[in-house]
Every structure is written in structure tokens, then in C-alpha cells.
Amino acid sequence: MRLQSLRTRTLLVAPIRLVLGAAWLVGARLAGAAPGPAFAAFGIGAAVVAFVALNDPRARVLRRDPRPLPEGEEVHVDPRWRHAAAAVFPSTVGLSVLAAVTVAPQPVLTALLAGATAGLGIAAALSLPGLDDALLVDPRRSIVYRR
Secondary structure: OOOHHHHHHHHHHHHHHHHHHHHHHHHHHOOOOHHHHHHHHHHHHHHHHHHHHHHHHHHHHHHOOOEEOOOOOOEOOOOOHHHHHHHEEEEHHHHHHHHHOOOOOHHHHHHHHHHHHHHHHHHHHHHHHHOOOOOEEEEOOOEEOEE
């Protein structure tokens, strides 16, 4: 059974999202977005998405107690690159695809999407202190286990 650490996934994806958000903001500026609207759109996107991600009511409803690790089954913890790859799909990749599509025709929209990407990174970074090192997730089934 292949598992991933929730804490490691979050630790790896936060900087990826923050860097991508900053890169798309630079791309929006280079594509012609004026500084005022671009920075405002970025800030609004980051604030709204971080707030919603940290206060999602579905998390309280869907939160389940972690299962104990299955006995007798061999458990492998994935390498870090798999942690990061699983964490960026679909949200981070989807936002980046949308930003790439909008960068030339609507650079301010790209700045908003950049802010949304950075907002996911902010939410991930802020959630780190509350994550237990003992929690592992099966990336294919979304089942959380406790070591």
C-alpha cells in the first residue's frame, strides 16, 4: 500500500503555490496589466481563496476519524516528488492552466488567478501547525490513516 504524509504534502505544496502565484502575477504585469488593478486583483484573489480554504464548512462535515494502519499489509511512504505531484492536482494545475489561457487577452484576470493560487499556498502554510505527523493518506482512495 502506497501512502503519503499529509504534513509533507502540505509542506511541499505551499511554496509551489506561492511561487506559481508570484510568477503568474509577474506574467500578468508583463502582459500589460496596470499595477493598481493587477495588485488589487491579486490581493483579492489571495484573501478570498485563503479565507474560503481555511473556513470550508465541508471540512467539518467530511472530517472522519483516521483509520489505523491495516495489519499485515506492507506500507510504503511515497517519495517527496509524488507527495508534491499529488498535492498540485487538480487545483494548482487547473488555476495555472486558466492563468495561461487568460494572460494575453485578460491580464488582470490572470492576476486574480495568480492571487487564487497564492491563496491556496497561504492556506496550506497556515494549516501546517495543526497537521499531525502521524497522519497518512492513500492518494488513490483519499482514506486517512494514523501511524
